[in-house]
Amino acid sequence: MKNRLNNKHTKDSYIYTYVHHKNEYDLCRMEMRSFFGFDTQLNYLISPLKVDPSRSPFMEDRLEVIYDGDTISELKEMMKDMKISASTYKVYCLNRMDLGETKKIPHPERRQVERELGLIIEGEPDLDNPEIVFGLVTINNRWYFGRHTKSVSVWREHVHKPHSYSTALNTRVARAIANIAVPEVDGIRAIDPCCGIGTVVVEALSMGIDIVGRDINPFVCVGARENIAYFNLNGTITKGPISEVSEHYDVCIIDLPYNLYTHITREEQFDIIKQARRIADKCIIVTIEDIDDLVEEVGFKITDRCITKKHLFVRQILLCE
Structure with missing residues (x-):
């Protein structure tokens, strides 16, 4: 399976990020194979299967992809008509570490892109206790946006x-x-x-x-x-x-x-x-x-x-x- 999504409106696709100790590399991959039927040498994985990230001691994030595009501007256009039922929300950028060959985005740039997309969403932003968290990540020069779930250890x-x-x-x-x-x-x-x-x-x-x-x-x-x-x-x-x-x-x-x-x-x-x-x-x-x-x-x-x-x-x- 290719670790890339190609369509403009991706349905039922999930991006998972991973962190583990060097000595746990093999164990992490065996767990990947058990959950998803395949593994990857990268520290992220894309699958149509939905897994609770809190189950794994190695998963950090899960992004349920709603939109994906080549640029932030393209995502903005897709998001303009997006309606959410939650009264409060926040946007969280997952590029806090290198993801494969995609380098970490510095903190000020992450905050900027979070604000840009957050302004498009109808509702009240709440950074401390939002009803819903949206996630944003770029991998291999492509941007993905969707519902974010953080692993609870x-x-x-x-x-x-x-x-x-x-x-x-x-x-x-x-x-x-x-x-x-x-x-x-x-x-x-x-x-x-x-x-x-x-x-x-x-x-x-x-x-x-x-x-x-x-x-x-x-x-x-x-x-x-x-x-x-x-x-x-x-x-x-x-x-x-x-x-x-x-x-x-x-x-x-x-x-x-x-x-x-x-x-x-x-x-x-x-x-x-x-x-x-x-x-x-x-x-x-x-x-x-x-x-x-x-x-x-x-x-x-x-x-x-x-x-x-x-x-x-x-x-x-x-x-x-």
Whole structure:
């Protein structure tokens, strides 16, 4: 798919901007592929699909394109007859950073173009608490105007949970993994059968994903329940091994235990993966070891993958179907 819109009045097109750490490049692209079916090396993406930018720990903005043109003057002409139902509004320019090869627009110039377009819109401008925010961005010498949605970093609040441990996934990674596992929420049931203190479960529940957690360690289960309750979320954590799970789920998320606090043999890893194959059609596996042979032996096929790093600690994330 080309990252350019060509028609004068673009319908059902969305522009997303991205920001991430260097070590999260691969994970961000895997999340892109899960949401949109493709990725891009650029820090913006154009798609006909509508995704809530607050779901992703990497998305900054979403612009629902109403008009696009070669110049600001062309946009002004299109906007003259535009009617809005909101009584107050503001215009926000997204070019606060380089977008691909398009360089950042300096602050005074952004303010100027925001004012120019804002004067055309009927209604009362309100920079502090507008009913509606319009967005404006230029990419590759073309201008786009539409409804703007800013990402709300809900996951930042989840960093400060009552219970945590150093080897747990960080909240950004956990949120991306939940998105890769369940890009479309409706009608999907998920399980995290080795949930630990519930980092993935908290992120999933906060996005409206139907997920249950489970762990073999009773003390960890208590911590996971308290973490969920701390953020006023409703979720279920049960105690027991994955082998005792009797229900079937659409997707299973497993952060395999590793030899830091939990000693686990390769045979035990194989059994967990085999049980995951039994209880779910799809599985996201997080591992610090090469387990491709185990995944294939149980009948899963690895359809996508990436790595994520934290200092010298490297995790593989495998999408298995």
